[in-house]
Amino acid sequence: MQRHSLRLALALPAVATLALTACTAVNERGDGPGGGSGLAGTISGAGASSQEAAQAAWQAGFVESNPDVTVNYDPIGSGGGREQFVNGGSDFGGTDAYLDEQELAGAKERCGEVVELPVYVSPVALVFNLEGVDTLNLSPETIAKVFNQDITTWNDPEIAADNPDAQLPDTPITPVNRSDESGTTENFLEYLSAAAPEAWPHEVSGDWPVAGGEAAQGTSGVVQAVRNGNGTIGYADASQAGELSTVSVGVGDEFVDYSPDAAAKVLEVSERIEGRGEYSYAYDVARDTTESGTYPIVLVSYALACTNYDDSGKAELVRSYFEYMLSAEGQDTAAENAGSAPLSYTLRKDLEPAVAAIGSGSGS
Incomplete structure (x- = not known):
């Protein structure tokens, strides 16, 4: 984009x-x-x-x-x-x-x-703000564990395994979610349930199911909360991601950046x-696809x-x-x-x- x-x-x-x-x-x-x-x-x-x-x-x-x-x-x-x-x-x-x-x-x-x-x-971008880190690769299972608060620091071995060349700090992770009922939340939860079912035990709905973390009203609220923090990560429609850093998502054997073309490819399958x-x-969006070049969080x-x-x-x-x-x-x-x-x-x-x-x- x-x-x-x-x-x-x-x-x-x-x-x-x-x-x-x-x-x-x-x-x-x-x-x-x-x-x-x-x-x-x-x-x-x-x-x-x-x-x-x-x-x-x-x-x-x-x-x-x-x-x-x-x-x-x-x-x-x-x-x-x-x-x-x-x-x-x-x-x-x-x-x-x-x-x-x-x-x-x-x-x-x-x-x-x-x-x-x-x-x-x-695309629904996974936006993050972590001092000293501009790019991140995360597998579906790691994403699920981060947002379920099973992984709580940025230098966790599972995050390090996806980013072998990164200098990851021991900064606590602050997941940011929508406080209001949201279709963006529902789409993100559908992805987690389909792509990482063993790591994500929650039902799909428009309401965020995990207590704790930080909650914000609307897409703009999530973006602002991530921008204002350090160690924060949230999900937001990519059109409002602005200059925030974003996660490349594991798909099959590769990590895929979000883009309009990669998002459109999901609907084709x-x-x-x-x-x-x-x-x-x-x-019925194919969120667990392994198709090369496809961004599945859409x-x-x-x-x-x-x-x-x-x-x-x-x-x-x-x-x-x-x-x-x-x-x-x-x-x-x-x-x-x-x-x-x-x-x-x-x-x-x-x-x-x-x-x-x-x-x-x-x-x-």
């Missing part, structure tokens, strides 16, 4: 909290020069803080053609975003974990069929979960919408906004400004019928 992109991503969240004017994707569809769609109104979304920089970039790109439309996004976290969406408190949602069975049932009651699409794929509805594209963040809205005008606005997010331009904009991995052309084509179904009344 390029450092200039990371710095821009850190600047964008301040924009995301503003109500931004938006346009539709009519230019891409060829509906007329200048995007003169005649759309007007406001739509509001809420959810994953990991999407904050990408949402700001999408809104900024969307603003150029239609000054009579406003799009808001509140990065309250995945859990809050899913709750608001299911309860009808937002027009669209953002979440780093697909809806569970209870949430899916509630969303279908509200929506008819639920549109659940991966719009943002990003993952399978769609069936039985959730025609327009749900939730994926966050697949979804956007949620309805096939049935009470207000047809809002339905059209949501559909148009989703078209832009999933367009080649939208994916490239997110990659440039938030460090995400652009979805492939094939996957974007597969998702087109689901986008077209937004506001169609299907399942109502």
